Amino acid sequence: MEFFTKVKAVKLRSHLDKYLAADDDKETVRQSRQGSARKSRWLVEPVDGNPQLIRLKGIHGSYLAASAAPFLLGMTGNKVVQAKHDDSSETTTEWQPIRDGFQVKLKAAAGGTYLRANGGTPPWRNTVTHDIPLAGSTHNWVLWEAEAVEIPENEALNDYLSLVSSFSSLSDEVFGSEEVESPMSIRSYNSPKLSTKKTGMDLFRNAKAVRLRSHHDKYLLADDDEDSVTQDRNGSAKNARWTVEFVDDDSGGANFLRLKSCFEKYLTASNQPFLLGMTGHKVVQSSPAGRLDSSVEWEPIREGNQVKLKTRYGHFLRANGGVPPWRNSVTHDIPHRTATQDWILWEVHVVEIVIVHSPKPKAVVQAVPRLDEFASDSSSPSTHSAKSNSFGRQESIDSVGSSPPKAADGRAIYYSVADEFGNVNEGDEGHCITFKGNGVDELTRRLEDETGIEDIAVCSRSPLNGKLYPLRLQLPPNNVTMHVVVVPSSSKVARDFAKAGITL
Structure with missing residues (x-):
């Protein structure tokens, strides 16, 4: 229950990886893969006088209701529909959330049945009923994963905001009063705190x-x-x-x-x-x-x-x-x-x-003046012109062959300059240099010349936690492509290195 007191709206995902959805006929409730659709969102409303119960209000203004009508004659399981909570005594719109591991079961307040996501062949496929699971193979069918939803401010649903003040009166008798976060898997679509x-x-x-x-x-x-x-x-x-x-x-x-x-x-x-x-x-x-x-x-x-x-x-x-x-x-x-x-x-x-090998730089072919461009100004004999033509072709060939960097010419190193806190602008594509050495000191001096920043530390970012770590001694062998971050020694992240006893 603690989880439902902290959110305004939820999505409920079944064991089939489908979401509980209010159908467009404003009556049926079914399962859908479209978790991003508004019909899969349910407002959480507390029940006055009973802090253990909630109501779930769909996008059409009706509530998730446990009906007394059987889903199929002669079979267990009754219909779950959309209804007004005062429509009839034959439906109940009140549900008790009961934690089950990292998931939740929703128990109908009247009758003790559970909200169940059905699978199998039609007519059961994608249906939702309420029942008491008797077979072990269907025990998971009553388990749901609750996902918190942030409501966009531009939606014309004023009752989303009217619920906030009433949440503080709800107790956590169902789940206890633990200080830790709710163990249910929570996803928030706008709040970074719930996006784990x-x-x-x-x-x-x-x-x-x-x-x-x-x-x-x-x-x-x-x-x-x-x-x-x-x-x-x-x-x-x-x-x-x-x-x-x-x-x-x-x-x-x-x-x-x-x-x-x-x-x-x-x-x-x-x-x-x-x-x-x-x-x-x-x-x-x-x-x-x-x-x-x-x-x-x-x-x-x-x-x-x-x-x-x-x-x-x-x-x-x-x-x-x-x-x-x-x-x-x-x-x-x-x-x-x-x-x-x-x-x-x-x-x-x-x-x-995964090492992403950058594409080789394209060859830059410098244009060599053709022989006939000189001919008009030259009074040399034709033998000299022929010799010049041969020389021009050779120079062009040499310039093409020498433009692409070869493996022996060094490795490609992509670098970006970090700010005070070690962050790099996401829009910064970085710069690339070709480096022949293997020592970190040589690379540091080279990057100081390239950036114009004195006294820097050359760092790599850990693929595990995203933190920066200074490079030491030698670069990786075989001239592999590297991505590094230049950290000025005057920055806060460099001072943090010093406090941690990491020499730069």
Whole structure:
């Protein structure tokens, strides 16, 4: 409940990665992939006299309501519709949020049924009902992921703002009075403080290969049987290295990734139970035949300096502990106990970054005057003219051949000048020089000449956390292209280096 007291509107995402939406007929409620549509936003209204209950108001002014009408005759599950909260005694518009791990269940105040996102074939596909899940396979169907929504100021919905003053009276009896943030995954579309879910990819963005360390200080390991996935303290083993592949979604973004083991197999969330009768399913290495499916795709969700890796079906990669057979095992599951909340958190160690090789500069061909341009002013015999023509062609050839830089001529170094706090203007494309040396001191002197700034530090930016670190001693071998940041010694970031005992 604590989460719903802090937001004005929410989106609810089901286990099928679809959003609860108020249909345009102003009556039906269904699931939709269009999470950015206004019909997927729901206003949160408190219920007077009962701080444990809320109402969810759709874009058409009606409320999410649990109807008494059956969805299909002879089948369990009743309709969920849009209705006015005083329309009929046969509908209830009041819901009780109940936390379940990192997700939430919405319980109808009357009847004790839960809001359920249905899957399968028509007529069940994309429908929403309220029911009590009896089968273990449908338990996740009543779990929803709550995402905070910032309401644009230019929308003509005055009741969005009228709710703010009433939130302070709500209690957190459902979730307790913990000081920490709500464990539900929260996304805010305008506020940077609630955008951690969007920045989970930042820890992988420039990574070509990573290691993942669990809360047990053990690394995710691809077993030598080329099938199992375990944990081990030997992070230097090749089995602990996972190659990162980004998955482009329909919008052109990359919110999901794949992790490939040293055996060229993918980290896969299987549907096989780890132990019969227990929660948690096996995580294995696999090479899906034909097209890669969603079982090998993971969504990184940032949690401080760590990440949670989430499947498309709402489960998280979990590093198990305890006695055998749980010890050192890896499963995917939804943590239900507070004691196991940290089991789905992983540290990302980048072991290889993507080097973007810049294109070679284009050859600049200097125009050489043709012979006939000199002929009119020359009184030389024709033999001299022929010789000049030969010389002119040779000079042109030499100028073309000498223009493109060769590998032996040095490396391309792209540099930008940082401000007082080490930041670089996003619009600054930087400058490029060709550098032949291998020493940092030589490069520093060269960049001082190029920038006209005296006493600088040459830094590189960490692909893991984005922080600047001064270069030391030698540059990388093989004349690889580099991207560096020039930091003036008078800047605050340079003074911070000195305070930390880092010599420039």
